[in-house]
Amino acid sequence: MSATPMKIGMYHFARMMTSKSTPVVVSISPGRIHVATADQVLLDAAPGQLQLKMSKLSGAITLLAPAGKVILAGVGSASAEPHSPQQEEEIRAAQQAVSQDPQVSHIALSQLLWAGRTTSVDGSYQGGLKSILDGDAAAQKRIGQTVRDAMFAAGVQPA
DSSP states (O other), X not given: OOSSOEEEEEEEESSTTOSOEEEEEEEEOSSOEEEEOSSOEEEEEOGGGOXXXXXXXXXXXXXXXXXXXXXXXXXXXXTOOOOOHHHHHHHHHHHHHHHTOTTTTTSGGGGOOOOXXXXXXXXXXXXXXXXXXXXXXXXXXXXXXXXXXXXXXXXXXXX
16 A cells, blocks of 8 residues: 555534534544544544554544544434535545555545545434435445445554
8 A cells, every 4th residue: 555645624513413413524544544624633543553443334444543432424413514625635635646556446435536525414304305315325325335445455454
């Protein structure tokens, strides 16, 4: 795996799939896994220090680190803020560089540009129906599997 980090926009949940989530940029490289909000680093660790669990039902990823756990999902809560323009630009620039890198071009995440999105599930019937029509569950699982595969390639261990 190349030293060029792959980056993807996801959402951080303090507890599993609650109604509050925060947009984050997840950086994956062989030497570091880095998760940061617009103004705070949530995780910065060597892949060998981390274990990963992925929910088969929701596709959410839980990273188990010595300092605690970090829960990530590709689809944020309905009340979440979108990713900032700076976060989106950081992701775009990194993915453009990594998509040209022959050492990682076979990893699906290197070809994916995703800045996360919020769900429309807001407790109402209309919100739930819109979520189904928008394919939130399928997107969540697809992003979770893609990020899981990239983290395993970087050296994160399954839990």
